[in-house]
Amino acid sequence: MRWLLSLSCVFFAVPGLRADAADPSHIVFVLADDMGYGDAACYNPESKIETPTINQLAAEGMRFTDAHAAGPLCHLSRFGLMTGTYPFRRDVTVWPKKAVIREGETTLATLLRSAGYRTAMVGKWHLGFNENGYENPLTGGPVDRGFETFFGMRASTDIPPYFYIRQDRAVTPPTDHIAANNTPGWSPIQGEFWREGGIAPDLSLPEVLPRFTEEAISVIKAHDPKTPLFLYLAFPAPHTPWLPSPEFAGRSAAGPYGDFLMMVDAEVGKVMAALDGKGMSNDTLVMFSSDNGPTWYEEDEKRLGHRSAGPWRGMKADAWEAGHRIPFIARWPGKIAAGASSDETICFTDVMATFAEMLALDLPEGAGSDSYSFWPALQGKEQPPRPPLVIQSGSGLMTVRMDQWKLIDGLGSGGFSKPAKIKPEPGGPAGQLYDLSKDEAESENVYSSRPELVETLRSAMDAVVGEGRQN
Numbered sequence: 001m002r003w004l005l006s007l008s009c010v011f012f013a014v015p016g017l018r019a020d021a022a023d024p025s026h027i028v029f030v031l032a033d034d035m036g037y038g039d040a041a042c043y044n045p046e047s048k049i050e051t052p053t054i055n056q057l058a059a060e061g062m063r064f065t066d067a068h069a070a071g072p073l074c075h076l077s078r079f080g081l082m083t084g085t086y087p088f089r090r091d092v093t094v095w096p097k098k099a100v101i102r103e104g105e106t107t108l109a110t111l112l113r114s115a116g117y118r119t120a121m122v123g124k125w126h127l128g129f130n131e132n133g134y135e136n137p138l139t140g141g142p143v144d145r146g147f148e149t150f151f152g153m154r155a156s157t158d159i160p161p162y163f164y165i166r167q168d169r170a171v172t173p174p175t176d177h178i179a180a181n182n183t184p185g186w187s188p189i190q191g192e193f194w195r196e197g198g199i200a201p202d203l204s205l206p207e208v209l210p211r212f213t214e215e216a217i218s219v220i221k222a223h224d225p226k227t228p229l230f231l232y233l234a235f236p237a238p239h240t241p242w243l244p245s246p247e248f249a250g251r252s253a254a255g256p257y258g259d260f261l262m263m264v265d266a267e268v269g270k271v272m273a274a275l276d277g278k279g280m281s282n283d284t285l286v287m288f289s290s291d292n293g294p295t296w297y298e299e300d301e302k303r304l305g306h307r308s309a310g311p312w313r314g315m316k317a318d319a320w321e322a323g324h325r326i327p328f329i330a331r332w333p334g335k336i337a338a339g340a341s342s343d344e345t346i347c348f349t350d351v352m353a354t355f356a357e358m359l360a361l362d363l364p365e366g367a368g369s370d371s372y373s374f375w376p377a378l379q380g381k382e383q384p385p386r387p388p389l390v391i392q393s394g395s396g397l398m399t400v401r402m403d404q405w406k407l408i409d410g411l412g413s414g415g416f417s418k419p420a421k422i423k424p425e426p427g428g429p430a431g432q433l434y435d436l437s438k439d440e441a442e443s444e445n446v447y448s449s450r451p452e453l454v455e456t457l458r459s460a461m462d463a464v465v466g467e468g469r470q471n
Contacts, residue, residue, distance in 0.1 A: 025228060025283045025284060025285060025332070025335075026225075026228055026229040026230070026231075026275075026280055026283060026284040026285070027112070027117070027228070027229070027230045027231070027284070027285045027287070027355070028229075028230075028231045028233065028271070028275065028284055028285070028286045028287070029108075029230075029231070029232050029233070029286075029287045029289075029351075030233045030235070030268055030271065030286065030287070030288045030289075031078075031081075031123075031232070031233070031234045031235065031288075031289055031290070031291055032235050032237070032238065032261075032264055032288070032289070032290040032291070033074065033124060033156070033234070033235055033236050033237055033238065033239035033290070033291055034074075034238055034239040034240075034290065034291070034292065034293070034294055034295055034316060035238055035261060035264070035290035035294060035326075035327065036290070036293055036294035036296060036307075036308035036309045036310065036322070037293065037308075037309050037310040037312055037322065037325050037326060037327055038306075038307045038308055038309050038310025038311070038312075039051065039258075039261055039294070039308055039327075040054045040055060040058070040265075040327060041055050042054060042055045042058035042059070042063060042327075042329075043058075043063070043065075043310055043327055044307060044310045046307070047254075047306065047307075048252060048253035048254040048258055048304065048305060048306040049252045049253075049254050049258040049261050049262060049306070050251075050252065050262055050265070051261065051262065051265040052265065052269075053265045053266065053268045053269035053272065054265055054268065054288060054327075054329070057268075057272075057286065057288055057329045057331045058329050058339075059338065059339055060331050060333065060338050060339075061286070061329055061330050061331030061332065061336050061338065061340070062329065062330045062331075062336050062337065062340040062341065062342055062377075062378060063327075063328075063329050063340070063341045063342075064328040064329070064330075064341070064342050064343075064344065064346055064377075065341060065342070065343050066325070066342075066343050066344060066345045066346065067289065067325070067326055067327070067328030067346050067347070068324045068325055068326065068345070068346070068347045068348070068389060068391065068401075069290075069291055069292045069293075069324045069326050069347075069348050069391075070086060070087055070347055070348040070349050070391070071086075071087045071088075071292070071324065071391060071392060071393075071394075072292045072293060072316060072317050072318055072319075072323030072324040072391070072393055072394055072415060073292055073316070073317055073394050074124075074126050074155070074156065074239075074291055074292065075087075075092050075095050075100070075126045075127060075128075076092060076292075076392070076394075077291040077292050077324075077348060078125075078126050078127055078234070078291060079092050079100055079101070079127060080347065080348045080349045080370070081108070081291075081348040081349070081351060082101060082107045082108055082109075082127065082145070083101060083105060083106070083107055083349075083352070083367075083368070084106075084108075084349045084350070084351070084352030084353060084363075084367065084368030084369065084370060084371030085349060085368070085369045085370050085371075086349060086369075086370045086390060086391075086392075086464075087392070088390075088392040088398075088465070089369070089370075092127075094128060095126065095127055095128035095155075096128070096131075096155075097128070097130075097131050098128050098129075098130055098131075098140070099127070099128045099129055099130050099139070099140025099141065099144070099145075100127045100128045101127055101128075101140070101145050103140070103144070105145070105367075106352075106363065106364050106366075106367035106368065107145050107146045108146070108230070108232070108351065108352055108355065109121070109142070109145060109146025109147045109230065109232070110145070110146035111146075111352060111355060111356065111361065111363070111367070112146075112228075112230045112355065112359075113146055113148070113230075114361070115228075115359050115361055116227070116228060117227075117228045117229065117230045118148060118223065118227050118228070118229050118230070119146055119147045119148050119149075119230045119232075120147060120148060120149045120150075120219045120229070120230070120231050120232070121142045121147040121149070121150045121151075121152065121231075121232045121233075121234070122150075122151050122152055122212050122215045122216045122219065122231070122232070122233050122234070123152045123153070123212050123216075123232075123233055123234030123235055123236065124152060124153055124155065124156060124234045124235070124236045125141055125142060125150075125152055125153070125154060125155070125165075125234070126154070126155045126156065127141075127145075128140065128141075128154075129141045129154060129168075134161070134163065134170045134173040134174060135170070135173055137168045137169060138154075138165060138168045138169065138170070139168060141165070141168060143167050143168050144168065147232070149167070149219070150165065150166070150167055150168075151164065151165070151166050151212075151215045152164070152165055152212065152234070153165065153208070153236065156236060156239050156240075157194065157205050157208050157236045157237075157239065157240075157241060157243075158193055158194040158195055158239070158240045158241055159195060160174070160178070160194075160195055160196065160197020160198055160199065161174035161197050161198035161199065161200075162174060162178065162197070162198070162199040162200065162203050162205065163198075163199070163200035163203055164200065164202070164203060164211075170200070171200070171202065172200040172201055172202045172203070173200060174197075174198030174199050174200045175198070175200070175201065176198065176199050176200065176201050177196070177197070177198060177199065178194070178196060178197065178198075178199040178205075179196050180194065180195055180196035181193060181194050181241070183242075183256075187295075187297065189240060189295060189416075190240060190242070190257070190295055190300075191240070191241070191242055191256060192240075192241045192242060192243060192256070193240045193241050194240070194241045205241060205243060206243040206245070208236055209235060209236060209237045209243070209263065209264070209267060210245070210267065212233070212235060212236070212267075213267040213270050213271060216231060216233045216271055216274075217270065217271065217274040219231055220271070220274045220275060220278055220280070221274065221277075221278060223278070223280075225278060225279060225280055225283075229280075233271065234291075235264060235267065237260055237261075237263070237264050238257055238260040238261040238264055238294075239295075240295065242256040242257050242259070242260040243260065244256060244259035244260045244262070244263045245263055247263075248260070248262045248263040248266070253304065253305075253306065254304050254306040254308075255300075255304055257294075257296070257308075258304075258306065268288065272286070281333075282333045282334070284332070285330065285331070285332040285335070285336075286329075286330070286331045286332070287328070287329070287330050287331075287351075288327070288328075288329045288330075288331075289326055289327060289328045289329070289348075290326045290327055291326075292316050292317075292323060292324060292326065293309055293312075293314070293315055293316045293317075293318070293322040293323045293324060293325070293326065294308040294309060294315060294316060294322070295315060295316050295416070296308035296309065296315055297315065297417075309321075309322035309325075310322075311440040311441065312325050312440060312441075312442075313440075313441050313442040313443070314413055314415065314416075314417045314442075315415070315416050315417055316394075316415065316416055317393065317394030317395070317413075317414075317415030317416040318393060318394070318413040318414055318415030318416060318417050319391070319393035319397040319399045319408045319410075319413060319414035319415060319432075320408075320413055320414075320415075320417065320442050321406075321436070321440070321442060323393060323394070323413075323414075323415050324391050328346065330378055332378075335378075335379070336378055336379070336380075337380055340380060342374075342377045342378075344374055344377045344383065344386070345385075345386045345389055345401060346374045346377070346386065347370075347372075347386075347389055347391075349368070349370040349371050349372075350371050350372050350373065350374055350386070351371070352367070352368040352371040353368050353371035353372055353373040354371075354373045354374050354375045354378070356368070356373070357373040357375040358373075358375050358378075369467070370464075372386050372387060374386075385403070387464070388400050388401065388402050388457075388460040388461065388463075388464055389401040389402075390461055390464045390465060393413070393414030393415050394414065394415040394416065395414050395415060395420050395421065396414070397409060397410045397412070397414030397421075398410075398461060398465070399414075399461075400457050400458075400460055400461035400464070401436075402456075402457055402460055404435055404436050404437035404438075405433065405434070405435060405436070405453065405457060406432075406433070406434045406436055406442075407431060407432070407433050407447075407454060407457035407458060407461065408431055408432040408433075408434075409431050409458065409461070410430070410431055410432075411423070411424060411429070411430070411431065411432065428448070429445060429447035429448045430447070431447050431454065432445050432447055433445060433446050433447040433450055433453065433454055433457070434446070
């Protein structure tokens with residue numbers, strides 16, 4: 001791969017940064033959609049999917065093994081990433097018609113823009129616009145929340161209406177109609193699944209993924225490397241509909257899902273090649289992750305022999321680990337050791353504080369209320385353990401992590417896995433307690449035998465939730 005060639009570094013002087021700041025190099029954050037922890041061989045040597053670009057990023061950077069989305073669903077996760085705040089502190093369900101992030105709220109984009117970065121977003125937003133007809137401006141989106149440029153879509157490619165947005169305007173309103181679609185042999189929410197609704201005449205669902213890659217490459221090619229760039233590239237894949245191009249159809253051993261992820265990997269490679277071609281590759285912090293766990297059932301694993309979630313239990317939306325434990329890779333030549341790994345517990349909410357510490361920026365008052373820097377870990381240094389990590393599942397089950405212990409305040413998956421909720425039996429456990437250091441599959445519920453630990457964890461969770469710094 002050409003982007004792996006050694007290039008000379010370029011350094012910048014950016015007004016407003018303190019003298020103890022790291023060199024303000026470029027930042028490219030690539031977010032896959034519904035990719036599992038065990039999909040890439042760098043996390044799962046037995047994966048049935050070839051992902052050479054992602055594997056190379058891990059080989060040239062740091063792989064985190066205990067990284068978590070801020071929530072196990074798309075909009076929950078993205079809110080935490082953009083704001084450094086747990087999504088349970090905000091009513092994120094308003095996203096279909098209203099902007100979730102408030103005017104004036106600090107985001108990754110506003111933070112980096114204040115440090116002299118040029119900020120650009122390409123891809124899936126899923127944090128809402130203030131909608132008032134698609135012929136009118138779509139306010140409250142990326143360009144009103146810190147990004148100077150935006151090209152993308154309002155949500156997933158299975159949620160209508162389907163149309164492209166540039167800045168705050170529909171490129172072409174969704175005046176046509178598309179019928180719903182499903183794939184025989186898969187669940188109703190897998191395969192070539194999309195919902196019926198409006199669609200723009202200039203949009204074809206199979207073309208969305210490569211179109212976003214083209215737009216991201218255009219951003220890179222047009223950029224002046226003398227100014228630091230923050231590019232947030234939010235791919236809509238391998239989220240449904242699984243629409244691999246003919247080049248990748250049938251190439252994996254994990255069905256159309258695996259084929260589509262192979263295509264995602266190739267698209268990431270094109271972005272890396274564009275950075276290389278612009279002379280920016282060695283001076284760019286590249287972060288790669290997924291917004292939550294996969295839509296992959298136990299029967300899929302049995303049928304195809306592919307463990308999309310790796311060793312973890314469950315799937316997307318769940319309180320169980322597979323819902324929110326995600327791949328997270330950071331590559332920055334000369335700053336982050338190649339081939340490194342970290343078992344530090346980190347969350348999407350922590351990216352904001354990490355960037356702030358990296359650049360020696362002071363976060364505005366009230367910003368990043370649930371953000372804790374992992375900049376020391378990126379440098380291979382020791383850092384204090386993260387405070388308790390609290391995650392809310394898709395159906396509302398609350399979860400807390402402290403050290404190796406995990407408490408789920410209820411029974412069932414709390415998400416897409418069945419049963420989602422279980423009513424406690426008389427005398428039985430009211431929740432779930434697991435020791436993840438020796439029970440990755442969350443198969444041994446020790447809730448009833450460790451009442452003191454349950455109370456300690458519940459008190460820690462209540463303290464975090466009760467802070468209520470944002471609502």
